[in-house]
Amino acid sequence: INQSVQVLxxxxxxxxxxxxxxxWEYHQHGDYANARRPMDMKGWLRYGDYKxxxxxxxxxxxxxxxxxxxxxxxxxxxxxxxxxxxxADGIMIMADTLAGGxxxxxxxxxxxxxxxxxxxxxxxTFEGGCASQPNDFVADTPPSNGPNWKCDESRHTCGDxxxxxxxxxxxxxxxxxxxxxxxxxxxxxxxxxxAVYR
Numbered sequence: 001i002n003q004s005v006q007v008l009x010x011x012x013x014x015x016x017x018x019x020x021x022x023x024w025e026y027h028q029h030g031d032y033a034n035a036r037r038p039m040d041m042k043g044w045l046r047y048g049d050y051k052x053x054x055x056x057x058x059x060x061x062x063x064x065x066x067x068x069x070x071x072x073x074x075x076x077x078x079x080x081x082x083x084x085x086x087x088a089d090g091i092m093i094m095a096d097t098l099a100g101g102x103x104x105x106x107x108x109x110x111x112x113x114x115x116x117x118x119x120x121x122x123x124x125t126f127e128g129g130c131a132s133q134p135n136d137f138v139a140d141t142p143p144s145n146g147p148n149w150k151c152d153e154s155r156h157t158c159g160d161x162x163x164x165x166x167x168x169x170x171x172x173x174x175x176x177x178x179x180x181x182x183x184x185x186x187x188x189x190x191x192x193x194x195a196v197y198r
């Protein structure tokens with residue numbers, strides 16, 4: 001757990017955002033471990049206010065290839081305690097993708113950085129495909145026609161765009177070893193989303 005928090009802080013260092021581990025709990029529950037009743041689980045385990053990022057490390061998530069699931073921030077009165085948005089908030093993540101995990105190509109803990117990006121309001125870099133708008137609502141991330149699953153720096157899926165796909169961006173699906181950056185525009189968006197919605 002501490003190693004995962006360190007990886008998270010390393011990934012966010014360039015943003016000026018840091019994370020402190022307030023605490024952790026270990027629970028065994030078949031339905032919760034497999035994300036079959038996520039709202040029940042989150043309602044039972046939720047800690048802190050809407051500014052507190054809760055991370056639920058699970059054996060598996062429902063859905064083929066799903067390694068994480070995160071709710072975006074909402075402006076519904078900053079999600080008052082007990083509301084559906086307050087309970088749903090947080091990150092569900094496959095345990096094997098955390099630092100030291102065993103999930104092929106995704107075991108260095110970078111998936112938690114990706115999911116934290118969603119928690120701060122970032123979309124995937126490939127959102128909207130090659131369309132110039134609305135894509136990911138960040139001007140300095142080049143569009144991409146779908147997720148990237150390899151470390152291919154020559155990948156250029158939107159031929160009419162001057163830039164190659166952002167395979168090194170935390171908000172793509174590249175393997176962990178390929179991802180190491182947020183753009184300045186993404187950093188600005190995260191800070192703004194947090195200030196306004198959290």
